[in-house]
Amino acid sequence: MEIKRTLKKGDNISFQGEYTKAGNTLVEKGTFINPGVSALLATFGYSEIPVAKNPVIGLLATGSELLDVSEPLKPGKIRNSNAYMVLAQIEKVGGEAKYFGKFSNNFEDCLEAIENALSEVDILITTGGVSVGDYDYVLAILDKLKASVLFNKTGMRPGSVTTVARIGNKLYYGLSGNPSACYVGFELFVRPKIQRNLHHPRPHLRKTKAILGVDFPKPNPFTRFVRAKLEVDHGCYTAIPSGLDKSGVVTSLADASAFIVLPGGTRGYQKDMEVDVLLLEDWIGSEWPWNNIVPSYK
Ligand SMILES: Nc1nc2c(c(=O)[nH]1)N[C@H]1C(S)=C(S)[C@@H](COP(=O)(O)OP(=O)(O)OC[C@H]3O[C@@H](n4cnc5c(N)ncnc54)[C@H](O)[C@@H]3O)O[C@H]1N2
Numbered sequence: 001m002e003i004k005r006t007l008k009k010g011d012n013i014s015f016q017g018e019y020t021k022a023g024n025t026l027v028e029k030g031t032f033i034n035p036g037v038s039a040l041l042a043t044f045g046y047s048e049i050p051v052a053k054n055p056v057i058g059l060l061a062t063g064s065e066l067l068d069v070s071e072p073l074k075p076g077k078i079r080n081s082n083a084y085m086v087l088a089q090i091e092k093v094g095g096e097a098k099y100f101g102k103f104s105n106n107f108e109d110c111l112e113a114i115e116n117a118l119s120e121v122d123i124l125i126t127t128g129g130v131s132v133g134d135y136d137y138v139l140a141i142l143d144k145l146k147a148s149v150l151f152n153k154t155g156m157r158p159g160s161v162t163t164v165a166r167i168g169n170k171l172y173y174g175l176s177g178n179p180s181a182c183y184v185g186f187e188l189f190v191r192p193k194i195q196r197n198l199h200h201p202r203p204h205l206r207k208t209k210a211i212l213g214v215d216f217p218k219p220n221p222f223t224r225f226v227r228a229k230l231e232v233d234h235g236c237y238t239a240i241p242s243g244l245d246k247s248g249v250v251t252s253l254a255d256a257s258a259f260i261v262l263p264g265g266t267r268g269y270q271k272d273m274e275v276d277v278l279l280l281e282d283w284i285g286s287e288w289p290w291n292n293i294v295p296s297y298k
């Protein structure tokens with residue numbers, strides 16, 4: 001028999017305490033239990049561990065134009081896509097979604113539905129009816145419920161009408177009816193709250209840099225969050241819009257894996273500039289992504 005390699009003492013032997021030392025923390029508070037964490041817990045005999053309770057997030061869609069998905073289209077009507085989108089967004093980030101249905105733009109009906117829903121959830125979201133149209137009753141309902149409105153406009157597009165309020169000890173989010181504005185409002189304001197409830201140490205979308213793949217010549221006074229696809233080129237991200245950048249367009253949502261962040265200003269943006277992007281399919285997150293967002297055109 002011939003041994004071809006020199007072996008060192010201890011090679012091919014598993015030692016006690018090799019994975020980790022006694023007294024080391026195995027899993028930090030706020031860690032998402034992925035398959036690897038499950039294996040770790042099982043290995044060290046943790047059959048039961050304390051976990052955060054998934055917050056119950058209620059959802060109510062408003063708008064007399066809304067049809068169920070299975071209904072045939074009728075003039076002046078659209079299918080209620082926001083409900084399915086937001087329910088999926090809630091579940092994706094660890095909330096327990098509770099759907100209360102869609103309501104017409106009738107003040108009394110909406111008021112009653114919101115009051116009832118609030119009693120069953122930790123956080124309530126409504127979509128639509130939050131702007132200044134004749135049937136946009138959200139602010140009047142908040143007034144009636146003696147809510148403390150934290151803000152009801154934001155300097156961003158889409159999602160400028162996003163409204164957040166405290167009603168008693170519950171948090172209320174009035175997201176835009178426009179699908180992309182609703183999506184952005186959820187990712188920027190609701191997602192961090194759910195992640196924080198689950199003790200995530202970095203509850204916001206992860207921010208990183210990318211090279212802009214196209215021109216954005218049109219200046220905008222608001223910070224724009226452009227739905228985008230990311231491509232990796234020599235280890236760097238290139239960000240290109242995932243479709244038409246209009247508030248109502250859902251095809252660009254389906255393909256988006258990031259938001260390109262274009263701070264408001266008087267100048268546009270050109271291809272090949274470095275920009276901030278927020279990653280939608282990431283679990284590392286950011287503690288607070290906003291401090292050092294500087295206009296990239298400076
Ligand atoms: N005078 C002004 N009018 C508007 C302003 C403004 O500042 N001044 N802002 C505009 C912007 S920006 C937005 S965004 C919209 C937001 O309005 P609402 O949040 O009240 O949304 P709705 O009017 O109810 O709906 C907007 C749009 O989205 C469609 N929609 C509504 N719900 C759903 C759903 N569940 N699924 C799919 N699509 C939905 C709805 O049919 C409308 O087309 O206000 C502007 N106006």
Ligand code: MOO
Nearest residue numbers: 158159160181247
């Ligand atoms: O702010 Mo609206 O939310 O642009 O679409």
